[in-house]
Amino acid sequence: MTPAPDYPDVGNPDLLDRIPLDADVVLDVGCHKGALGAAYRLRNPRARVLGVDHMPEAVRVAAGRLSEVACIDIESDPLPFEVPDGYDCIIYGDVLEHLRDPWRIMREHAKLLSPRGVMLICVPNAAHWSVPLRLINGTFDYEDQGVLDRTHLRWFTLATMEKALAQTGLQACDVTPRTFDQKGAETAADLLKDVLPAMGLSRENFLARSAPMQFIWRARKTPAQPIAIRSTMLKPFAAVSDIRVIYPMRALKTDPSVSVQVGDIDTFPQPSERQPAICVLHRPLLVGDEGVAVFRHLMQRGFLVVTEFDDLPDFMPQLRDERLMNFRAAHAVQTSTPVLAEALRQQNPEVAIFPNGISELRPIVNFMTPGSVTLFFGALNRTVDWQPYMPVLNAAAAALGAQLQFQVVYDQAFFDALETPHKSFTPLCDHRTYMSLLAQSEISFMPLLDSAFNRAKSDLKYIEAASARVVPLASPTVYGDSIEDGVTGLIFRSESDLYEKIIRLVTAPGLGITIGNAARQSVAQARMDAYGVADRVAWYRSLLDRREELTRAIYDRVPELAP
Structure with missing residues (x-):
């Protein structure tokens, strides 16, 4: 494994957002100076974050950032860590392309994953539009970084990586493109417009395959039923939307079995039997017939509906309207404190408490000015x-x-x-x-x-x-x-x-x-968001399992919603 000596000391943000936030043990293969693991530890300080790299200078820096670090050749040396329950996430961030036999490493490491373990991979796209253009021009010059990094030994496309993952015994959960020059890809498509149809490719197919410079894959040892969490959100005001919607949804997104989206009701995709969906209404004000119509619309489309509310309704005049549907017409309610939960149970007994948490620790910058x-x-x-x-x-x-x-x-x-x-x-x-x-x-x-x-x-x-x-x-x-x-x-x-x-x-x-x-x-x-992910996902899954029971309870509370 031979990464470029001047590999940037910065974590890949798209990888960071896909590391399971509630992981107990994370292994970063080719961790370099530990920037990715250090950023993850600010989001999940309780995690044991391990790193391996073959460059002594980088490992010395990483040792001050990660839980444990080892300087080894991943292809010839065994992993030195004691992890009795398995790794919850093994990361290869721009690493596999540097290995002589990445397929063997993936197969061996797949066996070390915990039952809920995730393999997280970022690889350059060998089908990137710049490669065929260079070949057409008769060039294949290597570079210090990028798709044609001179230290790359192996090449992957969407199809070949999917095959490699299948051979490990893991199931691919999703793949995310990383595109940095969409205009260049479109220019290449224009140059090849007469060739693409002869190859059975549309312009759209070519761009989907060749515009990304990298792909990020997530594969799981034990697949779980995919579910979708969709949430509305009030216009951001102070911290209300960030704390109760944006950060929790970002946390849920790190579970490969959970798809998330924040937006307006009509932008949400139709739920399916393969991927049932929950719609979380953030601090709604739904009254009378108009309120009933919103809940009826969502339920007819197949959503299980949850109301998110974190204020005491008794002190808000508009929430004292006896025609209020916010809580009675929802399958369930989520809030932030026991006091609020007790008040909301008067209108809906299915209430979950998710205390406010912190998405990530802030870098320490205070107490730096003496005398002030x-x-x-x-x-x-x-x-x-x-x-x-x-x-x-x-x-x-x-x-x-x-x-x-x-x-x-x-x-x-x-x-x-x-x-x-x-x-x-x-x-x-x-x-x-x-x-x-x-x-x-x-x-x-x-x-x-x-x-x-x-x-x-x-x-x-x-x-x-x-x-x-x-x-x-x-x-x-x-x-x-x-x-x-x-x-x-x-x-x-x-x-x-x-x-x-x-x-x-x-x-x-x-x-x-x-x-x-x-x-x-x-x-x-x-009090980190990381520590509540499992409870949130488990509650949402329990609601879906009890959908019929919860729906009958809605009809009892709001007869006008019954078919």
Whole structure:
């Protein structure tokens, strides 16, 4: 195996998004410097990520990024790792083409997969449009990288890789093209327009086969019934859509048996017996006859319908309409907290709780400026919660001067009420920007007054702050159940308590680093999206298994939906 010496130190993002997110043991064959495995560990910190490569210099770097690394020749040396239950994923990222006998390696490694194990392969496409054009021109010059990399020993097309996988005893789940020059492929098709029909090829077939520079294959040892999860999504607003739709759907997509799509109802493909489908309605407002019509349309098309909701309906006037169909007309409901689940069960007994999680840990960038600490506040509709504490914040700002900076997102009133020049404001922004600003701060201020509405909220702001090593400084409402006071955050119970804790965090930054590290570790071990994938998939499959029972329950609750 002879990868190019200057192989880029960056993980393939399309490979990263296809590693099973809930894998326990991952093996990266030809890991180079470990960039792919390092990125995966930010999404699944509990995973044991192993790497092998034959270049000592690369292995030395990878050793600081992965769980374990070995410098071996994969074709002549045995794997040195003890993995009694098998590998949940074996990755060949641009590796097989460098081997003398990749077919033997694939067959041997297939036997090492766990029962749920996945083989993940990225190979260059030997049928890429640039190859026949070069041959027609009488050239076949090798290059430092690309399809004609001078270190490639073997060549694969769609057909030959499918055959190679079949010979391993694995079942191909899907194949994903990676196309980098669609215009070049179309130009090649135009040049060959008189030749393609004579070869029995249409322009579309030629482009599908030759436009991709690489293909990513997923194959599985134990095939599972394919299912489809389709989800609507409100227009992105703050973090609601990201946390409850985008990131969980990305996590589900890493299961090779699950197909996902986010969009409008009418864009979803028709479910089939081979691939039954669930439609998740994100925070819908479906009332009366119009609401019934939406559910009837989805059920007639063959969807099992789930409502996703993570707010307490009792405090939203439009959700108190007795003609509301959101929950009664759905097969099931999913939410984020036990309090919400209890309220929603009054309208539908089939409720699952999926606590909010973190999609990936943020790189640590805070506590880098000596003598300065930034307090972050970013929230919607929290005026009643922060107003009692504004005098304390201003007193702390006056006492600490430039040592205490403020970063405020969205809440203009909060920003204006701060009596300090050491403050910055960002209007409502996307979640990535929000998390970037949060990660650059040292303290996250999270006040919630004790009320029935607030008690139903999740601890999302705690896990967001903790994931970036930002010290959670929170009220006991909601956060008291998540934060170990003084260890993974600080709980304030009065105005004076808040003041004292701000002063401590600013004047003793070592305390903040210790608490921030503990909070980050707590989230890394228990609150990642990776750890909920299996439960979500199992619940969706159980709903499909009980479809008839759940449908009869809908007819009992909403007789007008009955045939």
